[in-house]
Amino acid sequence: MSNIDNKKILSLKYAKAFVNLYIENISQESFENIKKLENFFDTHKKAIYFLSVPNIKKETKSKLLNEIFEKFKLSDLLAPLVKVLAQQKRLFLINIILKDIRLLYKERKNIMTFKVLSSHQINSQDLDIIENFLENKTGKKIIYYYNMDKSLIAGIKLQSSTLLWEYSIFKQCENLRKQFDI
Amino acid sequence: MEIKNTDLVSLFEQSLKDVPQEKLEEIGIVVKVGDNICQVHGLTNAEYNELIEFEGGNKGIIFNLDEESVDVFLLDNNISVAELEIAKRTGSVLKTPVGKNFLGRVINALGKPIDALGEIIPDSYEPIEAAVPSIIERSPVNQSLETGILAIDALIPIGKGQRELIIGNRSTGKSAIAIDTILHQKNQNVICIYVSIGLRQANLAKTVKLLEENGALNYTVIISADSGEAVLNQYLAPYVGCTIGEYFMHQGKDVLIIYDDLSNHAIAFREMSLLLRRAPGREAYPGDVFYLHSRLLERAGKLLNGGSLTALPIIQTQSDDISAYIPTNLISITDGQIILDTQLFNQGIRPAINVELSVSRVGGAAQTKAIKKVTKALRLELAQYHELLDFSQFGTELDESSQKQLKRGSFAVEILKQPQFRTYSFVDQCLILFALKENYLDNLQLKNVQSFIVQFTSYVKSVYPNIYKKIYETQDISDDTMHNLKEIANEFKRIFVPEDQI
Numbered sequence: 118m119s120n121i122d123n124k125k126i127l128s129l130k131y132a133k134a135f136v137n138l139y140i141e142n143i144s145q146e147s148f149e150n151i152k153k154l155e156n157f158f159d160t161h162k163k164a165i166y167f168l169s170v171p172n173i174k175k176e177t178k179s180k181l182l183n184e185i186f187e188k189f190k191l192s193d194l195l196a197p198l199v200k201v202l203a204q205q206k207r208l209f210l211i212n213i214i215l216k217d218i219r220l221l222y223k224e225r226k227n228i229m230t231f232k233v234l235s236s237h238q239i240n241s242q243d244l245d246i247i248e249n250f251l252e253n254k255t256g257k258k259i260i261y262y263y264n265m266d267k268s269l270i271a272g273i274k275l276q277s278s279t280l281l282w283e284y285s286i287f288k289q290c291e292n293l294r295k296q297f298d299i
Numbered sequence: 300m301e302i303k304n305t306d307l308v309s310l311f312e313q314s315l316k317d318v319p320q321e322k323l324e325e326i327g328i329v330v331k332v333g334d335n336i337c338q339v340h341g342l343t344n345a346e347y348n349e350l351i352e353f354e355g356g357n358k359g360i361i362f363n364l365d366e367e368s369v370d371v372f373l374l375d376n377n378i379s380v381a382e383l384e385i386a387k388r389t390g391s392v393l394k395t396p397v398g399k400n401f402l403g404r405v406i407n408a409l410g411k412p413i414d415a416l417g418e419i420i421p422d423s424y425e426p427i428e429a430a431v432p433s434i435i436e437r438s439p440v441n442q443s444l445e446t447g448i449l450a451i452d453a454l455i456p457i458g459k460g461q462r463e464l465i466i467g468n469r470s471t472g473k474s475a476i477a478i479d480t481i482l483h484q485k486n487q488n489v490i491c492i493y494v495s496i497g498l499r500q501a502n503l504a505k506t507v508k509l510l511e512e513n514g515a516l517n518y519t520v521i522i523s524a525d526s527g528e529a530v531l532n533q534y535l536a537p538y539v540g541c542t543i544g545e546y547f548m549h550q551g552k553d554v555l556i557i558y559d560d561l562s563n564h565a566i567a568f569r570e571m572s573l574l575l576r577r578a579p580g581r582e583a584y585p586g587d588v589f590y591l592h593s594r595l596l597e598r599a600g601k602l603l604n605g606g607s608l609t610a611l612p613i614i615q616t617q618s619d620d621i622s623a624y625i626p627t628n629l630i631s632i633t634d635g636q637i638i639l640d641t642q643l644f645n646q647g648i649r650p651a652i653n654v655e656l657s658v659s660r661v662g663g664a665a666q667t668k669a670i671k672k673v674t675k676a677l678r679l680e681l682a683q684y685h686e687l688l689d690f691s692q693f694g695t696e697l698d699e700s701s702q703k704q705l706k707r708g709s710f711a712v713e714i715l716k717q718p719q720f721r722t723y724s725f726v727d728q729c730l731i732l733f734a735l736k737e738n739y740l741d742n743l744q745l746k747n748v749q750s751f752i753v754q755f756t757s758y759v760k761s762v763y764p765n766i767y768k769k770i771y772e773t774q775d776i777s778d779d780t781m782h783n784l785k786e787i788a789n790e791f792k793r794i795f796v797p798e799d800q801i
Contacts, residue, residue, distance in 0.1 A: 276326070278326075278327075278328060278340065278341050279325060279326060279327065279341040279342070279343055280323045280324065280326060281323065281325075283324075295356065
């Protein structure tokens, strides 16, 4: 088994334990903040590298993490996790654990996240209709992130990590292109 | 007329109101791409072997299902697949176009024409992995499929619906036997399918030209997955060929399919399995390599509705080692094997069939009565000849009967020699074997045997067409016909002039 696989298995164990204990403490806002934190770690790879350097003291690493979490208003929620990880010298797993926590939380709370893209601005009423539509289709609670996407030409696209609903001119053009094998 | 952007939008909004409640498509996101294989996160309900479509236009087949992701092998290595690209389920396995319009055409493993003769309009699309016909649907193999090669038709007869392996080292004439068999099917109402797996394009071009020149392309479909193509295509090609063959078989037609060769197929599958990180077994092949070929060859057979699919898989051995993994697998799957011998090939005995080791498990059931009558003792005679030949090499003095046996054996070997692209009809074969059986060759010089048999068959055909026709129609040699043939042979022997004396 590769090193990456080992990391994944280990991270999942920590995430499961955390979610089992603190699921009720995770609010909608903290869920959003965990996502932002994930993005932060994805764009600041050096932070993870810093956490994996063995000759930096665990207190220093914990302090750094707590400061970052403070910025995302997550220090209270994640403090116990940081403590355990620091004790077991596995702070460098934090970014993978956060991803797993979010996925497990979504699974347990029956939540599905969708990207809603439209060629033109959609008002809040229409967004509610879309939310209802998705809830009916999936049977899950929907959290959506709305953006405009001119490349659709005209139309709408609803996309999660496993589902897609698209009705746009762009898609119809693509279908025509495939039909004519261009 | 000028159309304003706002008009378009309102028009579109109008049409959106009437949008049918389309289903949510199941998708996945490409997380890893490399070696023509990609890992897709999502696709939670996808099935094994399901066809997947990528946003960029490529397609692939699922080969591994994991908890969070699936591994997809790509069909086209010219269309790139990017990380984070969307992959959609199609809900169906890979289907290949089939139909009568494929006759005379050269296609790739996806059923697309590669002979620059334009599009092919298929009759239908069929899944490439189909259930094998059940026992109730099958009929026993009891009808001969002539190859036109005397050594095979006389000693290792192939029946319609049989699976006969052609096995030998490189350059021993394996493909030549297959091509000769295709050429011989002209006017025999047999549809031929030639599947080329991992061969060079130049070789295939030569084969296509040869079939075309001999008028054999009209009843042949060629499926090519050359060595430069994606490994998945090499894996798929035999299944696609088999599906096209089955289409004709289910219409009650006789089909001959040649897999040239399944060693390359197994190698392609090994490559795929290793890339998928499946556990390697013997010779690094995966555990299910037997199933790979058994499920393909089990689709051959003769049906009660009259259709048949005869399979001639080809296997290449290394240094005459038929006990290697893939050859032994194929030997156990098929209903017999034609073993080609490098030594015989180098001695000038062509086709270089080792008649002692070759076998057809269907045997006499697939032979006409006429052939059966004249070949009864041939195999035994040849076996005794080879034994005596080994013995005589010690410089031992042989008695008269042994010398006679040696001479007869050498004649038997001589008549089994056959140049490429010259095939014999079963009546010709009967006449040749008759001449040997009734000792009409005994007083000839060995070098004149070939010209004798050629002239004798053509003499009977042109001077006594009624006898020739009678054997052809009854597929038997009656006592009367036997008597007539003896008279004709005596008559011909008197007028026979060897070629070098003409």
